[in-house]
Amino acid sequence: MAALALGGSIGGKVQAEVVEVDTWEQLDQLGEAGKLKGKIAFYNRPMDATKIRTFEAYGGCVDQRVGGASRASKYGAVAVLVRSMTLRLDDFPHTGTMHYDSAYSLIPAAAISTIAAEALSQILREEGSAKVSIQLNCKTLPDVLSYNVIGEIRGREKPNDIILVGGHLDSWDVGHGAHDDGAGVVQSMDVLRLLKTLGYRPRHTIRCVLFMNEENGLRGGKAYAKEAERKGEFPLASIESDAGGFTPRGFSFEGDEAVFGKFFEKLTTFESHFTPYDLKFRKGGSGADISPLRGMKGLLSGYSPDSQRYFDYHHAESDTFDKVNKRELELGTASMAALVYLIDKYGL
Numbered sequence: 001m002a003a004l005a006l007g008g009s010i011g012g013k014v015q016a017e018v019v020e021v022d023t024w025e026q027l028d029q030l031g032e033a034g035k036l037k038g039k040i041a042f043y044n045r046p047m048d049a050t051k052i053r054t055f056e057a058y059g060g061c062v063d064q065r066v067g068g069a070s071r072a073s074k075y076g077a078v079a080v081l082v083r084s085m086t087l088r089l090d091d092f093p094h095t096g097t098m099h100y101d102s103a104y105s106l107i108p109a110a111a112i113s114t115i116a117a118e119a120l121s122q123i124l125r126e127e128g129s130a131k132v133s134i135q136l137n138c139k140t141l142p143d144v145l146s147y148n149v150i151g152e153i154r155g156r157e158k159p160n161d162i163i164l165v166g167g168h169l170d171s172w173d174v175g176h177g178a179h180d181d182g183a184g185v186v187q188s189m190d191v192l193r194l195l196k197t198l199g200y201r202p203r204h205t206i207r208c209v210l211f212m213n214e215e216n217g218l219r220g221g222k223a224y225a226k227e228a229e230r231k232g233e234f235p236l237a238s239i240e241s242d243a244g245g246f247t248p249r250g251f252s253f254e255g256d257e258a259v260f261g262k263f264f265e266k267l268t269t270f271e272s273h274f275t276p277y278d279l280k281f282r283k284g285g286s287g288a289d290i291s292p293l294r295g296m297k298g299l300l301s302g303y304s305p306d307s308q309r310y311f312d313y314h315h316a317e318s319d320t321f322d323k324v325n326k327r328e329l330e331l332g333t334a335s336m337a338a339l340v341y342l343i344d345k346y347g348l
Contacts, residue, residue: 001132002093003081003093003110003111003113004093004095005108006069006096008098008100008140009069010139012079012134012136013135014040014078015131015132015133016038016078016079017039017131017132018120018129019036019040019041019042021041021043023045024063024071027071030075031074036072038076039077039078040079040080041079043065043082044121046114047085047311054087054307054308054311055243055307058314062085064082064083065082066098066099068082068098069107070103070104072107079108079110081132081134082112083112084112084113084114085111085315086311087311087312089114090115091116092318093116094314095316096172097215147212148210148211148220148223148224149209149210150208150210151189152208153192153196153202154205155204156201158203160205160233162205162207162233162235163202163237164208164235165187165191165241165336166239166240167186168211168213168215168242169185169211169212174317175316176319178245178321178324179310179313179324180244180310180313181241181242182245182324184241187241190333190337191208191333191337192206192208195337195341204343206344218289218292221290221292222292225293226292228293235290235298238298240286240301240302241336242287242288243310244305244310245329246307246309246328247306247328248279248306249279250281251282251301252284253267253282253284254284259297263299277331277338287300299343299348301339303336
């Protein structure tokens with residue numbers, strides 16, 4: 001079966017019978033009946049294809065990947081296999097972060113492709129049982145120093161008020177990380193390039209931040225927020241692109257109500273500027289890297305492209321440069337630059 005270790009999994013070699021699990025309730029029932037002891041738990045809850053917003057579908061099943069190992073280990077399971085988090089039926093396994101609960105034994109955890117998951121499930125239905133051998137050679141190395149990369153255009157009136165655009169530099173190593181999040185990195189840099197090309201002199205400082213360590217703990221985002229607070233900077237608005245380089249659909253917004261409420265009212269007057277892009281604005285959500293800035297009472301925003309193909313490539317070997325369409329990427333950059341310009345010109 002096509003498989004990838006989950007990020008943070010221990011290595012190890014296991015051979016055991018497989019028990020398929022679709023829900024947490026089923027896991028508890030099987031565990032309390034002693035049917036998981038010495039077995040491999042196979043989480044096979046798929047992304048819900050009836051959800052129009054694919055990030056909602058992802059949120060409905062990613063808990064298997066994140067917490068499934070320890071929840072199975074609680075009942076004596078010796079390893080876990082997890083159906084890849086994608087709506088696509090293919091043979092690319094999709095990895096991603098998982099976390100152990102120190103209260104239970106650490107067991108190997110791997111994602112298998114959706115084709116492998118379908119095949120394994122069919123064998124279990126037809127044969128009644130199946131034995132799988134797993135060998136993972138992964139290990140966690142000691143931390144080393146890494147850096148965020150920052151560039152900016154200083155504001156002529158309020159240089160200490162920051163309008164941030166950003167994405168994250170790190171990616172899972174099996175592919176290029178082109179949509180997650182090479183696209184966001186390129187768009188964020190290109191926003192500043194566009195403004196400089198236009199000769200625009202911003203009122204506030206426009207800053208591009210390429211964050212390190214989003215996939216493995218948000219330490220780049222946390223370090224940035226800590227440093228911004230130490231310097232007494234005000235994060236007026238922070239816009240993150242971390243949902244792929246697809247056709248623009250709009251922006252989501254969150255923030256302190258005193259700032260956020262006024263801005264969202266003002267936003268309706270901006271909508272004519274975005275008519276050529278057919279963009280929509282909604283409340284709720286922004287981005288992982290900028291989330292540590294929530295307590296600093298600025299506006300947080302997430303760039304929202306069309307999400308239908310994002311999880312085809314997310315955390316998989318197939319997330320390569322050739323999957324990014326240049327025109328779609330540039331339309332996203334233009335949308336972000338337009339929002340930055342309006343915030344800089346009119347404030348919150």
